Structure formats: structure tokens, C-alpha cells
Amino acid sequence: MLQILIQGLLLSGLYALIAMGFTLIFSVGRVLNLAYGAYLLIGGYAYFYFSQQLGLPKIAGVMLAGVLGCVLGLLKYQLLVKRVQGVHSAVEIATLILAVVLQSAVVLIFGDSSKILLPIVPGVERVASAAIPYSNLVATIISWAILIGLYFFVRLTHTGRAMQAVSMDAKGAAISGIDANRINMITWGISGTLGAIGGVFFASYTQLYPGMWVAPLIIAVAVVIVGGIGSIIGTLVVAHIVGFMEIIVSSWNPELRGVFTMLLIILVLVLRPRGLFGREEIH
Template sequence: MSDVLQAVFGGLTLGAQYALMALGFSMIFGILRVINFAHGAFYTLGGYIGYYVSTEMGMPFVVGLIVAALVTALLGYAFEITVIEQRIDDHLATIVLTLGLGLMITAAVLILFGPQAVAYNFPLEGTLRIGGAAVPYGRLIVIGVAVVAVMLIHLFLYRTQTGRGLRAMADDRHIAVTQGMRPKILFPLAFGIATGIAGLTGALVTPLFSLAPSIGDQVLMVSFLAVILGGLGSLSGAVLASLLIGMVESFAGIYIGGTVAPLLLFCLVLVLLVVRPTGLLGREVKHV
């Protein structure tokens, strides 16, 4: 029983990480129709910013989280305005541009911090005993922050005028524009929020796992799978799929072996997409 609970909490931690990343990834695609392949690089950058602020500068861990979220949000906002906005309807160009941005961020991290993984530990040590399972406090905090973040994003999108504007742009951009919505204001805002979430996730989660220049690549791949599995553009579907993937990865790592987990994930995605091509909670994507 303790092994099952250990796997459950491990899966919730992984699922929380993937959910936060998939939320931002899905938000950018749903609103801008842009696949942001730099999302993993923003995660990595957030981790290194959090590390530098809290370790090198000696600031509280929470300050590192805030700075990481703000810097990555501002960078994403500026990138959308100056680069993506000019080629917003050219899907191939936006893919190349986001790939290039990801490479640039990774190169900057390599230059500033070197290729080696850095020691970055969660500030709160200790474990909590739950039904025979020892759950580190850090994992509980990650799960709690993810729940709060998802709730705040939901409230923002469904309870504020700006959030309703973003959802209107996602539903039908042309009709939203005729109703007075301004893409040049809403698009950079959505991109900045999404990259800020990625930076926050990197600063929050990397102390529990590892921090290296390439760490964002794997997270990006799994988050992309979660977005596809949940349904392109569906935020609730991305969260549900992320939790499912986290559970599969955690249980497979304990009972089968960590090397088999990626194979199971791809098989899971293939089977579910055959049964439901639009994903768990997805719908047909409109061409805009």
C-alpha cells in the first residue's frame, strides 16, 4: 500500500509539473494558433533564474519564483510583439521562430552557467507520512502551487473581461475582432502569461529533480503529448491528460522500470487518439 501511495504522490507531482507547462502551451496554441517550441527553454530559463536569485544572491525562494515568472513573462511578451506578431498567420514561420528562440535561450544558459548540472535544492526539507508513504514537503508544495495556479488561470479566463476576450479570440478570431477585441493587445498578453507560467514552473520544480541546460527538452516533449492527448486548445483537457501521464510515468517507474515509461506514454497517446482523434476534451480546430 505504501508503494501505491508513493506512486500516487509521485504521479501527482509529475502531473502538476506537466499540467502547468501544458496550460501555457495550450493557451498559446488555442489563442494564437502558434506552436511554441521555445516553451521548454522558458522552463529551463525560469529554473536558472530561480537558482541564481535564491542561491547566488541569497534571496528567499519565493522571491526567486516571482523573479523567474516576471522575467520569462516579459521576455515572452516582447518576443510576441517584436517577432511573432509580424508572422502570426504563417504557421511554418512561427514554428521556425520559436525553435530559434529556444536555441538562443539554451545557448545563453550554456554561456552563463556552463553545461554541467547545478546543485539546486528545495528550501523546505523533510517528509510527511501519509498512509505509510513518505512524501517530501517539496512535492506537496508543488502540487499545492499547481492547484492554486490552475484555479487562478480559470478565474482569470472565465471571470474577467480580459479573460473572456482571450477565450473569444480562441473561439473565433474574426468574429471577436468585429466585436472590438484587439489582437495586438491580447496576443502578447496570452504569450507572456504562458511563458511566465513556464518560468514559474521551472523555478518551482527543478529543485526537486535536476537543473541542466537541456532539462526543458524532456518536459516540453511530455507537455506536448499532454496537449495532444487532452485536445489541442483545451485547457481542461491539457490538465486532465497531464495528470494521467504523470500517473502512468510514476507507476511505470516503480513497478516496471523508468526506461519503459516513455514507450507506455506513446502507446497510451496512440491508442486514445485512435479512439478519440480530437483528444480527451478537444474539438475540431477552426482554420483562421
């Protein structure tokens, strides 16, 4: 029981981090960023390259992965999204293709065998019968710190309020002197950073391989659909529902792990199409 509680909390914190980067883009930029998984992929491999191949300190590896994710997000906005803006299906298809291309690039550079990431912090803590790797604990604590920071950033800073404003009323934001382009850039940068750091944690939680971006992308879509797009609190709550559901189901039968997540999506789509906390603006 305690084991399920702890593992559930650890996994859910990570899911919340991953889903948050995804929901920000949908809410501010109105883009369903299907290539979001690419940030996780690049983040995981960047950490592997910097920390395990170059031997840099692990914390530097995490930060460099975040920086790379940020740069990738900015480039994607500047070179792709901005140019086909307004045509949502074009953006979505283009971003998905980009993710597949990046996956191929990763295969070319690192090969397609899966890699084991060394723990960010080695060691295991035993609580009752549960073994908690320090690595997962650190990942969850960092995820929570980032999410709390993001919450206050969005609520209390001029830039954060401007992000909310753009997501709620583009014209209202423009006549308040907000440059939507700049706000979009910042949002894409933050989203890329969250995705890449989420990727480092996710890869160390599971394993690092070129197709690793698909599962967390589905989780992110699930959390966002069930939670209601744009809701920071909704994302947090639903990340915990999905995380705990997975832990409970897989303690019973690991094969069914993802099935219940899918069922939950379908159930919510049928009963509450706008999600449990549904509206599309960040709040």
C-alpha cells in the same frame, strides 16, 4: 500504493501547470510554440541565480523567475511571432531555434554541468512508506492554485472571455471591440509566467541542466495532443493520466518512463485525432 497515489498527484499537478501555458498559446494565438521549453529553462536558472547565487529569499526567486518568463514571452511575441504571423511553420521553426540559442546562452553563463536546486521548502513528510518532500508538495499546491485562478480568470473576467473569443472567432472578437494584439500579448505573458514557474518546480523535482527543457516540452505536447488542444479541463485530466502513468511505469522499470507517454500519444492520434476533449478553442 499510497506512495504511487501521492507521487502521481504531485507530478501530475506540475505537468498540468506546464501543459497549461503551452495550450493557451496554441488556442489563442494558434502558434505551436516549440520554444515553450525555453521558459522552463530560463525559469529554472533564474531561480538558481536569484535564490542560490544571490541568496535572495526563495519565494522572491520563484516570483522573479515568473516575471522573467513573462518578459520573455512578451518579447517573443513582439519581436518574432507578430512579425511572421500567418506563416505558422515559420513561427514554429523560429521559436525552436530561439530555444536552442537560449540553451547555448545558458551553457555560456552557467556552464553545462547539472546543478542541484536546494528545496524551496526543506524537509520531508512521511506518509505510510512514502517520503514526500515539502518542496514537491508546495510546488503542487502552488500549481493547483495557479490553475484554479486561471480557470476563473478565463471564465469570469472580461479579459478572459476576450481570450476565449479570440480563440473561437477572430472576426467576431474584432467586431466586439477586442484588440487581438493586446489579448495575444496577455496570453504570451501568462504562458511565459506559467512556463518559468513550471521550470523552477520541474528543475527542483529533477535537476537543473541546459537540456532540461526538452522532456517537459514533450510532456506538454503529449498532454495537449491527448487532452485536446485548448481544453482546460482536458489538460488537467490528461496531465493526471500522463503523470500517473509515468509514476506507475517507473516504479516497475524507470527506463521505460517516457515510452508509455509516447505510445499514448500515438494511440490517441490514431483513434481520436482531435484528442479526448478535442477542439481548439479554450473552454
